[in-house]
Amino acid sequence: MSSDWPGVRLHVVTGKGGTGKSTVAAALALALAAQGKDVLLCEVEGRQGIARMFDVDPLPYAERRIATGLVSNGAPAGVVHALHIDAESALMEYLSMYYRLGRAGRALDRFGVIEFATTIAPGVRDVLLTGKVYEAVQRNSRNKGAIDYDAVVLDAPPTGRITPFLNVSDELAGLAKVGPIKNQADTMMTLFRSPRTAVHFVTVLEEMPVQETADGIAHLHEAGLPVGGVVVNQVRPRDLRVKDLAAARKGGLDRGAIRSDLEVAGVEVTDGLVDGLLDQARDHAIRRALEDAQRTLVKGMGVPSYELPRLSAGIDLGSLYELAAALRDQGMA
Amino acid sequence: MTRTHPRVGPLVARTAAAPLDVDALLDDPGTGIIVCCGSGGVGKTTTSAALALRAAERGRKVVVLTIDPARRLAQSMGIEALDNTPRPVAGLVGAADHGGSLDAMMLDMKRTFDEVVEAQASPEKARQILENPFYVALSSSFAGTQEYMAMEKLGQLQRDAQAAGTYDLIVVDTPPSRSALDFLDAPERLSSFLDGRFVRLLLAPARGPARIMTAGLGLVTGALSKILGGQFITDLQTFVAALDTVFGGFRARAQQTYALLQAPGTAFLVVAAPEADALREAAYFVERLAEDRMPLAGLVVNRASPPPQGELSADEAMAAATRLRRDGASATAPLTAGLLRLHADRQRMVEREAALRERFAAAHPSVATAVVPALAGDVHDLAGLRVVGELLADQPS
Numbered sequence: 001m002s003s004d005w006p007g008v009r010l011h012v013v014t015g016k017g018g019t020g021k022s023t024v025a026a027a028l029a030l031a032l033a034a035q036g037k038d039v040l041l042c043e044v045e046g047r048q049g050i051a052r053m054f055d056v057d058p059l060p061y062a063e064r065r066i067a068t069g070l071v072s073n074g075a076p077a078g079v080v081h082a083l084h085i086d087a088e089s090a091l092m093e094y095l096s097m098y099y100r101l102g103r104a105g106r107a108l109d110r111f112g113v114i115e116f117a118t119t120i121a122p123g124v125r126d127v128l129l130t131g132k133v134y135e136a137v138q139r140n141s142r143n144k145g146a147i148d149y150d151a152v153v154l155d156a157p158p159t160g161r162i163t164p165f166l167n168v169s170d171e172l173a174g175l176a177k178v179g180p181i182k183n184q185a186d187t188m189m190t191l192f193r194s195p196r197t198a199v200h201f202v203t204v205l206e207e208m209p210v211q212e213t214a215d216g217i218a219h220l221h222e223a224g225l226p227v228g229g230v231v232v233n234q235v236r237p238r239d240l241r242v243k244d245l246a247a248a249r250k251g252g253l254d255r256g257a258i259r260s261d262l263e264v265a266g267v268e269v270t271d272g273l274v275d276g277l278l279d280q281a282r283d284h285a286i287r288r289a290l291e292d293a294q295r296t297l298v299k300g301m302g303v304p305s306y307e308l309p310r311l312s313a314g315i316d317l318g319s320l321y322e323l324a325a326a327l328r329d330q331g332m333a
Numbered sequence: 334m335t336r337t338h339p340r341v342g343p344l345v346a347r348t349a350a351a352p353l354d355v356d357a358l359l360d361d362p363g364t365g366i367i368v369c370c371g372s373g374g375v376g377k378t379t380t381s382a383a384l385a386l387r388a389a390e391r392g393r394k395v396v397v398l399t400i401d402p403a404r405r406l407a408q409s410m411g412i413e414a415l416d417n418t419p420r421p422v423a424g425l426v427g428a429a430d431h432g433g434s435l436d437a438m439m440l441d442m443k444r445t446f447d448e449v450v451e452a453q454a455s456p457e458k459a460r461q462i463l464e465n466p467f468y469v470a471l472s473s474s475f476a477g478t479q480e481y482m483a484m485e486k487l488g489q490l491q492r493d494a495q496a497a498g499t500y501d502l503i504v505v506d507t508p509p510s511r512s513a514l515d516f517l518d519a520p521e522r523l524s525s526f527l528d529g530r531f532v533r534l535l536l537a538p539a540r541g542p543a544r545i546m547t548a549g550l551g552l553v554t555g556a557l558s559k560i561l562g563g564q565f566i567t568d569l570q571t572f573v574a575a576l577d578t579v580f581g582g583f584r585a586r587a588q589q590t591y592a593l594l595q596a597p598g599t600a601f602l603v604v605a606a607p608e609a610d611a612l613r614e615a616a617y618f619v620e621r622l623a624e625d626r627m628p629l630a631g632l633v634v635n636r637a638s639p640p641p642q643g644e645l646s647a648d649e650a651m652a653a654a655t656r657l658r659r660d661g662a663s664a665t666a667p668l669t670a671g672l673l674r675l676h677a678d679r680q681r682m683v684e685r686e687a688a689l690r691e692r693f694a695a696a697h698p699s700v701a702t703a704v705v706p707a708l709a710g711d712v713h714d715l716a717g718l719r720v721v722g723e724l725l726a727d728q729p730s
Contacts, residue, residue: 017509018374018606049610095560158373158509160401179562207711208403209374237678239671254665261669264661265653267645276642277672283639284675286709312681314609 015202033069373509
């Protein structure tokens with residue numbers, strides 16, 4: 001099956017808090033790392049979520065090999081590398097890569113400028129983080145011996161912050177009007193605005209996250225940034241048929257028939273059990289109706305969408321591969 | 334709706350957490366401030382609004398400060414207009430009989446910041462600050478500004494309430510911080526920025542011709558100009574010099590708000606969802622609050638899967654569903670098999686969530702906990718908030 005995003009080198013994954021964007025970013029990295037491809041998974045929010053998901057030691061500011069990609073059609077899998085980007089290290093690396101500051105470089109640190117620039121000077125922090133991501137996608141000759149990745153997946157800040165985060169040159173405008181940082185930001189924007197970048201949204205089928213996704217897509221369009229797909233995460237099991245759902249919602253399921261079915265299945269039937277099953281059916285049917293309404297909204301957004309199941313046992317490394325396979329089967333990777 | 338009894342079994346029996354008595358907290362006249370904190374997406378806003386509504390309907394004079402409510406919820410509370418002022422909420426039930434009332438407001442971060450500057454500086458100075466590109470960026474996008482402004486607004490509300498007797502309970506929702514640190518450290522971070530070595534150095538030449546720029550600073554500003562452009566340093570210097578006049582005010586207020594949070598009338602509620610990440614963040618919050626000697630009232634776990642009725646285990650239900658698919662001849666067999674699989678799914682969720690909560694309780698046994706079952710629908714009106722309030726208060730003792 002071919003991918004919906006063949007020309008994309010940088011996959012940015014965003015989403016509202018609690019929707020599972022880090023999980024989806026990790027699964028996407030595994031799915032992309034099929035057929036010998038090298039993929040880099042980056043995080044920028046200092047949470048060490050990648051280390052926890054892949055059950056490895058906290059990541060340093062260096063590219064580490066963390067997992068083998070999804071095996072696809074018997075072809076040898078590629079490798080997923082991970083990188084934890086923090087603004088201080090990115091700034092120091094940037095300075096040493098582009099400037100021979102020598103004594104001034106050390107003075108910057110001594111005078112608290114690095115801390116100042118990375119925590120308070122707004123926009124600069126984002127430029128440093130996205131700058132490193134840019135460098136990973138667009139390797140240059142200054143970074144000797146670095147791996148040329150086939151794809152980079154960024155576990156990005158949440159939906160509400162994604163447009164200012166990527167729209168670095170606008171954020172810097174007014175602060176740094178000229179100079180190398182400004183030029184650097186402009187070069188980065190060329191990549192972020194190009195078809196080699198796709199910004200994917202993760203949502204669950206609830207009102208607020210879907211609304212935020214729609215708003216986020218609109219903001220990206222306004223900023224001229226490329227919208228990718230929508231990944232609908234934590235989709236409930238769909239074990240009931242449509243007509244049964246309608247009946248369940250109205251409390252119209254045939255209690256006697258269910259009771260005798262349970263007896264056929266060898267279950268010790270109590271009134272409590274039947275009540276419980278009917279209650280669950282009603283709750284489930286109400287939720288499903290809400291989900292369907294939200295799904296319609298997602299479909300109406302005009303971008304490809306993908307669905308991942310809610311895993312009742314929680315997320316572990318094995319389930320990341322399951323989700324990766326689901327993304328690949330649906331054409332996201 | 335019939336409420337089921339908590340499951341009795343090895344997992345549940347060991348859970349040590351005491352139930353959180355929400356009504357006792359709301360009814361205690363000594364409770365003046367309730368702060369709901371927690372990671373993003375766990376239902377903090379809904380919890381804050383539900384607590385505020387319940388307190389008002391039980392006779393408290395309440396104001397709730399929300400950060401980013403869902404559109405329909407904001408509409409139903411009459412606060413979709415972002416004007417940074419508390420507005421009365423209509424449609425309360427029985428509040429008037431008990432002398433209760435509810436006002437609500439949505440935080441406008443930039444406006445709150447502007448108001449602080451305007452209150453602290455002369456009109457001329459204020460204008461200078463408000464127009465500076467650094468201020469514009471700082472007041473709208475600095476990570477931590479929102480947290481700091483929520484605390485600033487809380488301080489304002491509390492001073493007004495004390496002066497005019499308008500409110501006797503303030504409920505505060507907090508921004509979805511990337512980490513607990515953002516929220517507790519925001520006042521500290523802002524004042525340490527203002528006290529920072531670099532900022533003081535930038536100010537030095539502005540303070541008097543007698544001060545000689547050190548060679549080190551010359552190097553630093555030289556390097557910065559080279560990378561960022563000369564205008565950057567000029568703007569920054571103007572900004573810092575202008576802000577210098579309001580430094581004292583900022584720092585004093587940050588410290589006041591911090592002290593207010595530590596006072597006995599404040600109660601922190603840590604809000605979480607029964608997910609590993611959210612509970613890990615919650616544990617971190619609990620530890621930070623203890624370290625900073627902030628009064629913690631308890632933990633609220635939202636969106637818990639309600640335990641299914643009946644004694645059927647997940648494995649038994651799955652086995653029965655398989656048998657039914659194989660042997661069941663009736664028209665309803667697929668339906669019943671589906672119901673059994675739903676039951677198994679629910680049962681597994683309940684067991685996993687109980688294990689997660691138990692792990693939390695083992696590490697933090699003294700934290701009283703309220704578990705709120707997930708609702709079938711979204712909450713977007715007062716009736717929905719009332720249901721959440723009832724569920725919050727209705728903890729098995």
